[in-house]
Amino acid sequence: MMMKIKRYLKQLLPVILVIMIGLFGSCKRNDGFNVPVSNDKTKPDVVTNIKVKNLNGAAYITYTLPNSPNLLYVLAQYNINGKTVRQTKSSYYNDTVLVEGFAKSQDYQVTLWSVSRANIQSDPITVTVHPDTPYYLLAKPTIQLAPDFGGINVKGIDRGKKDLGFILIAFDNSTQALEVQDQHYTNADTINYSVRGFAANPRKFGVYVTDQFGNISDTTVVNLTPIFETLLDKSQFSIYKLPTDSPTAYGWEVPYLWDNKTDDYSPGWHTAPGGPAPIQCTFNLGVSAQLSRFIMWERPDEYAYSHGNPKDFSIWGSDKPAPQDALLPQLASAGTVVGDWVNLGNYHYPDPPSGLTPGFTNAADNTFVKAGVNFDITPGSPKVHFFRLLVHDTWSGGDFAHVMEFSIYGNPQ
Structure with a gap:
């Protein structure tokens, strides 16, 4: 029985090959409307029953297609600003063409042609459009x-x-x-x-x-x-630990946030895994200043877009001489005041520039992380003397966080 099946398949194989070759040979590339696909030189009829719907800087032109079996597309040609001529094509499957890019809200002339499969154009027909303000x-x-x-x-x-x-x-x-x-x-x-x-x-x-x-x-x-804006003097920064600030681990302490070292071979700030929420730290800027922006460096290389790098976070500040601790909310709008502290802004660290999933990023994403990311402080924020980072979520979703460095800009008062 098996011998008969094998012999039957052997006889059938050439037939299968012929069928496959025929199928592949029947597939042709579609090069659009530019290549003549017919030898019929008959001029197609014009479109009729033309209607216009004006849009902002554009217009839809609808029409009835001619009863020309050789029709391939409808061509619209128009000048959008006195110097630039545009063409738009719409296939014979559609009864509408979109003309767009007009510079003003005024009358424009659009010329329409029916075009056959042999690239033979009909007589031109002109329609007036009057787009709304672009x-x-x-x-x-x-x-x-x-x-x-x-x-x-x-x-x-x-x-x-x-x-x-x-x-x-x-x-x-x-x-x-x-x-x-x-x-x-x-x-x-x-x-x-x-x-x-x-x-x-x-x-x-x-x-x-x-x-x-x-x-x-x-x-x-x-x-x-x-x-006026200047980089605040990091030599004036100092730790200002409050009771709700997160415990640190691995010798990565708060002062490393302003030591001007951003590579992963040097320590930064790292909280202890399993620590209580919220994840946060506080330090003294050494001067009262209206802040304008800050640059934050996350941990690069194998930790880029992973581990304890902050994904969503807030910055709070205080200008009190000795601000008291407060349990800050995870969600608060900029300008919210809690005790001695005011929310200066809520931030999302930019997603990987490559578009890849965090944790599977490439060298370009790592280069982006190494360069540091600039974040603007909400305009009109009050001056502050103390700076507080509150991490809402990390790229790993864990219960710890780490940051390499901060550079903070503003106008010292």
């Missing part, structure tokens, strides 16, 4: 510029959550002209960021908005003086 122009009036520590703060609203660029220019003494200093691209609905690196001297600043189609708004120009 999103980059809607965002422009919402921009607010304000002085910030070492620079300028930019706020605005992108209601459409579209890809927009906010371009900061500033007066350059060497060129005696306004030069681009920063380009901030985002599709977030709320715009709030700061550009630093400027001396605390009066300077002319400006911001304009651009979109992905190359449209540019006019420029908001103001005269502002950045707020």
Whole structure:
């Protein structure tokens, strides 16, 4: 019986191979609409029953397709800003084409062609669209510029959550002209960021908005003086241990947070596993200062995005001469006051830049951790003399935490 089966399979094998070759040979690459796939040179009819639905900076054009069996797609061509011509194609499966990127809310002419499989175009037909105000122009009036520590703060609203660029220019003494200093691209609905690196001297600043189609708004120009900012002197820092501060372990003590050593070969701050919640530490800055930002270095290399590195945390501060201990809440908004302490901000350490799952990160992620991460203090926060770190969660979700170093910036009072 087995011999008959084997002989039958041996006879069937060539047939199977022929079928497989035929199947593979029937698969052809689809190169889109550009390659002629027909020798029929008949000119297709035009689209009819055209209707327009205007959108912000765009428009939907619907139509009835011609009864042309050789039709491949509909082509729309239009000028969006007086210099840039765009083309949009819609296949014969659709009865709508989206035209977008218009610079203003005004009349624009869109030319439509039906195109056959032999790349033969129909007669042109022109339709007028009148898009609503594009999103980059809607965002422009919402921009607010304000002085910030070492620079300028930019706020605005992108209601459409579209890809927009906010371009900061500033007066350059060497060129005696306004030069681009920063380009901030985002599709977030709320715009709030700061550009630093400027001396605390009066300077002319400006911001304009651009979109992905190359449209540019006019420029908001103001005269502002950045707020003085400096790196606080770490030699003035000292430990200020409070009863609810976490016990430390392995010789990794709080003062190592300001020894200017960020590699994993040197100790940092490390709490004892199994310690009581919350995980926290406190130290004295040696001076009262309105804080602007801080850089935090987490433990790198094999510990990057793992172990006890903080994932979510808060910073609290106090300007009392000798602030008393308080059990700080795990959840509190910036500005919340508990006893002698005020919440200066709540933070999430950035996810791995590679997009990989924490614990399976790559060398680029480790490089990011080694460089330290900058966190802004909530603008308008009161001056403080004491700095308190409260860790809510670590990348391993454990009951201990560790940090290598802090550099803290602000305006000493």
